[in-house]
Amino acid sequence: MAAPVPDAGEFESWLNDRLDCLEVDREVYGAYILGVLQEEETDAEKEDALQGILSAFLDEETVEDVCKQIIKQWAECRSRATAKRDSEVEAIASMMEKQAQIVVRHKEVSEESKKRKEALLAQYANVTDEEEAGEEEPTLYKNTNLEEVLNRQKQKRSQAREDAQKKKEMDKMQREKDKLTKQDRKEKEKKRTQKGERKR
Known part of the structure; x- marks a missing residue:
C-alpha cells in the first residue's frame, strides 16, 4: 500500500x-x-x-x-x-x-406554573371556539376577472377601430385636398402656358 x-x-x-x-x-x-x-x-x-x-x-x-x-x-x-x-x-x-x-439542565416546572399554563390554553381555546361559532357562512363570490379582461380587450379593440376610422377619414380628406391642390396647380400652369403662347 x-x-x-x-x-x-x-x-x-x-x-x-x-x-x-x-x-x-x-x-x-x-x-x-x-x-x-x-x-x-x-x-x-x-x-x-x-x-x-x-x-x-x-x-x-x-x-x-x-x-x-x-x-x-x-x-x-x-x-x-x-x-x-x-x-x-x-x-x-x-x-x-x-x-x-456539557449537560443541558432541564428547567423544572412547578405544578403551579403548569396549572396557569393549562388555564391560559383553555381560555384561548374557548375564545377561538366562540369566534368560530359566531362566524357566518362565507358567501360565494363570482370571479369576474375573465369578464373584466374581455371587456377591456373589447374596449381596446373598439377604440383602435375608431382611431383607425378617424385616421382613414383624415387621410381621405387629405388626399382630396391634395388632389384639389394638384388640380389647381395644373390649371394655373395651363393658364400660364397659354398666356406664354399668346405672347409669342
Whole structure:
C-alpha cells in the first residue's frame, strides 16, 4: 500500500532545492522521485528505484548518498505530518469529549406554573371556539376577472377601430385636398402656358 503523502510542500521544496544543487531537471525528475517514494513499500525498494533514476547523471558513490538523503528526508517529513495529524485528531477528540460533558439542565416546572399554563390554553381555546361559532357562512363570490379582461380587450379593440376610422377619414380628406391642390396647380400652369403662347 502506498504511504500517505506527508506535507508535500515541505518535502517538495527540499527535493527541488536538492535537485537544483545536483543540476537535475526538477520538474521532470522531482515528480518522478515523489511518485516512487509514494508508491514503493520498503526503504530498500525506494532506494533501488531512486538509484535507477539518479544513476543516469550521478556517479555510483554520490548516487547512494543522495538516495539515502532523499529517503531520510521523506521519512522525517512523513513523521512530522503524521505527528501533526495525530495532534489534530487528539485536539478534535478532546473537544468532542468536552462537548459531551456539557449537560443541558432541564428547567423544572412547578405544578403551579403548569396549572396557569393549562388555564391560559383553555381560555384561548374557548375564545377561538366562540369566534368560530359566531362566524357566518362565507358567501360565494363570482370571479369576474375573465369578464373584466374581455371587456377591456373589447374596449381596446373598439377604440383602435375608431382611431383607425378617424385616421382613414383624415387621410381621405387629405388626399382630396391634395388632389384639389394638384388640380389647381395644373390649371394655373395651363393658364400660364397659354398666356406664354399668346405672347409669342
